[in-house]
Amino acid sequence: MLSEGEVLQLLQMVKNEHLDVRTVTLGVNLFDCISDTASGFTKKIREKLLRVGENFVSICNEVGERFGIEVVNKRIAVSPLAVCGGNFSPLELVEVARTLDNVAAEVEVDFIGGFSALVEKGMTPGDKALIEAIPEALFHTERVCSSVNVASSRAGINMDAVYLMGRCIKEAALLSRERDGISCAKLCVFANIPQDIPFMAGAYLGTGEPDAVINVGVSGPGVVRKAIDRALASTPRLTLGDLSEIIKRTAFKVTRVGEIIGREVASRLGVSFGIVDLSLAPTPNVGDSVGEIFQSLGLKSIGVPGSTALLALLNDAVKKGGAFASSHVGGLSGAFIPVSEDLNIATAVEKGYLSLEKLEAMTSVCSVGLDMIAIPGDVPAETISAIIADEMAIGVINKKTTAVRIIPVPGKGAGEKAYFGGLLGEATICEVAHKGCSGDFIIKGGRIPAPLQSLTN
Amino acid sequence: MVDFFSQVKYLCPFREGIVMSKVVVSVLGKDRPGIVCKVSSVMARYGCNIEDISQTVLQGEFGGMFVVSLPQGLSQGELSSILEKDLRPEGLQVMCKPLEGEGPGEKQINVEPFVVVSIGRDRVGLIAAISCIMYSYGVNITNLKFINRTSAFPDKTITIYEVDVPEEVRLAEFVESLRKKAQELELDITVQHKRIFEETCRI
Numbered sequence: 001m002l003s004e005g006e007v008l009q010l011l012q013m014v015k016n017e018h019l020d021v022r023t024v025t026l027g028v029n030l031f032d033c034i035s036d037t038a039s040g041f042t043k044k045i046r047e048k049l050l051r052v053g054e055n056f057v058s059i060c061n062e063v064g065e066r067f068g069i070e071v072v073n074k075r076i077a078v079s080p081l082a083v084c085g086g087n088f089s090p091l092e093l094v095e096v097a098r099t100l101d102n103v104a105a106e107v108e109v110d111f112i113g114g115f116s117a118l119v120e121k122g123m124t125p126g127d128k129a130l131i132e133a134i135p136e137a138l139f140h141t142e143r144v145c146s147s148v149n150v151a152s153s154r155a156g157i158n159m160d161a162v163y164l165m166g167r168c169i170k171e172a173a174l175l176s177r178e179r180d181g182i183s184c185a186k187l188c189v190f191a192n193i194p195q196d197i198p199f200m201a202g203a204y205l206g207t208g209e210p211d212a213v214i215n216v217g218v219s220g221p222g223v224v225r226k227a228i229d230r231a232l233a234s235t236p237r238l239t240l241g242d243l244s245e246i247i248k249r250t251a252f253k254v255t256r257v258g259e260i261i262g263r264e265v266a267s268r269l270g271v272s273f274g275i276v277d278l279s280l281a282p283t284p285n286v287g288d289s290v291g292e293i294f295q296s297l298g299l300k301s302i303g304v305p306g307s308t309a310l311l312a313l314l315n316d317a318v319k320k321g322g323a324f325a326s327s328h329v330g331g332l333s334g335a336f337i338p339v340s341e342d343l344n345i346a347t348a349v350e351k352g353y354l355s356l357e358k359l360e361a362m363t364s365v366c367s368v369g370l371d372m373i374a375i376p377g378d379v380p381a382e383t384i385s386a387i388i389a390d391e392m393a394i395g396v397i398n399k400k401t402t403a404v405r406i407i408p409v410p411g412k413g414a415g416e417k418a419y420f421g422g423l424l425g426e427a428t429i430c431e432v433a434h435k436g437c438s439g440d441f442i443i444k445g446g447r448i449p450a451p452l453q454s455l456t457n
Numbered sequence: 458m459v460d461f462f463s464q465v466k467y468l469c470p471f472r473e474g475i476v477m478s479k480v481v482v483s484v485l486g487k488d489r490p491g492i493v494c495k496v497s498s499v500m501a502r503y504g505c506n507i508e509d510i511s512q513t514v515l516q517g518e519f520g521g522m523f524v525v526s527l528p529q530g531l532s533q534g535e536l537s538s539i540l541e542k543d544l545r546p547e548g549l550q551v552m553c554k555p556l557e558g559e560g561p562g563e564k565q566i567n568v569e570p571f572v573v574v575s576i577g578r579d580r581v582g583l584i585a586a587i588s589c590i591m592y593s594y595g596v597n598i599t600n601l602k603f604i605n606r607t608s609a610f611p612d613k614t615i616t617i618y619e620v621d622v623p624e625e626v627r628l629a630e631f632v633e634s635l636r637k638k639a640q641e642l643e644l645d646i647t648v649q650h651k652r653i654f655e656e657t658c659r660i
Binding site: 001002004006007008009010011012014015016065066067068069252253256257259260 | 572574576600602604607609610615617619628629632645647648649650651652653654655656657658659
């Protein structure tokens, strides 16, 4: 017998606080599709994705209905194409991307990730071809997402790749200038990329993963915020230790929902269940924002002094509560601070509370990195590479995942607005200070060596 | 303090191998301290073993249900009149009936537990409408709660039905029927598998 409190609490989370499962992502290995010819490769990819993914979306919807929790996004992540399509030219790889896009539309998934390369220590001809193909591939497709891992704590930072990615981002933005450079919203540059991310744009299926696997990304910033508000309304003198405990308990519930749904989807599809990504993933809706949590905890806005400490508390509590709720945890796991995707964070940039520099500082304690940040279209490629290099260094030295998803909006300057639409939202373009001052450093190339794994002070 | 056990009339009736008849006793009355004490003491005095018990209080009224096994030599009719005689003066209404076991023709069906919650303004016929749809699908209500005006949903009444849905029922169809009716009644209705509540609220 359930208590009314138990029933009402969950109901309230679903109805008033945007509790949902942000994404169920089906990972599909494509190594058995490897072929001598691009046409053979795309044919096999098509067959396999249609076979494995045929009922994926309908199963997600059925399971969501059964538990009364919406699965908002259904996505597919495939093996890194720079590896399994390493023998193709950039043009052929663009064709592969089109195939992925078409299949994604046929099986009705929102996004398909895996147009990816792992180049932290060096680049193969396949990696170079894929990176060269990224701007065209993203421009000619709607659903394809791309990621490139350019650094790791064990390999250091591949600065040649960092330079290449700065140029790649500029080119992708220019190609999609009619839509404010939207291609860049589907492109992520990583340090220490996990193999099992369910969230886009970073989702791909790593080489140590099963043939097909279900990974789940949970949501819930609205639920956390309301839990904090309720606790403070009934006991105003709660300390940050008490509030961290409340966040932990809430994260437990949110993650548990993801775990149940993921397991059920995996079992109905007949594939393995991988991980739950314990993330607080916002949307551009009021009440579904990570930024609002900052205000509930006493800061005037995300970005003011105290923000990094608060984010550290939040990220830690989410991980602790979530880890206890799930049998297998992975992906990015933490609190996201994507500027355009979070109404409150976008407003903080607009009002001048949040700068690119503060965002960078905050990424040292959040789950990912510089995410969905619009910058002026005239920022040179070398400066974008330098921003990437800084972010990679934070990840490499702190042994955490960091990433850059930055959009140089063609023809627009700081203070203007960029519009991406849907989940990607809109954002005021951030000022980039001292642009054009980093080129001589970036063009030196080579590798920044891996840090010591001891002497960790 | 009264030592009720010194007054037990029948000695140890619970020997192995003896099949005892069971009765269901319901007790209603204004809630106050001592109701369970009185009812169970009378039962103990006559050697009745309480096997199951549940009570609830609604708007100050006590309702209790007891499943008891009778000692040899005591019939349901006798227990009924004893309880009636002892409890009526206390303002308690008692009803007894034999416990019906599973009938020979009844077969076990596989069911799945769901929780149906309806939220809306109070009006006559809400529960009748929803429960009749459940009945038409062979869905059994296993627990039912009605809550008036919570802080989360002020000005609304909430009804929580815990139900067993037979496996052969097409869930989508059942949910659709409930939704249609709920729309007519301006109710918000949700149907969720019970597991989601158990696993998120309990460790």
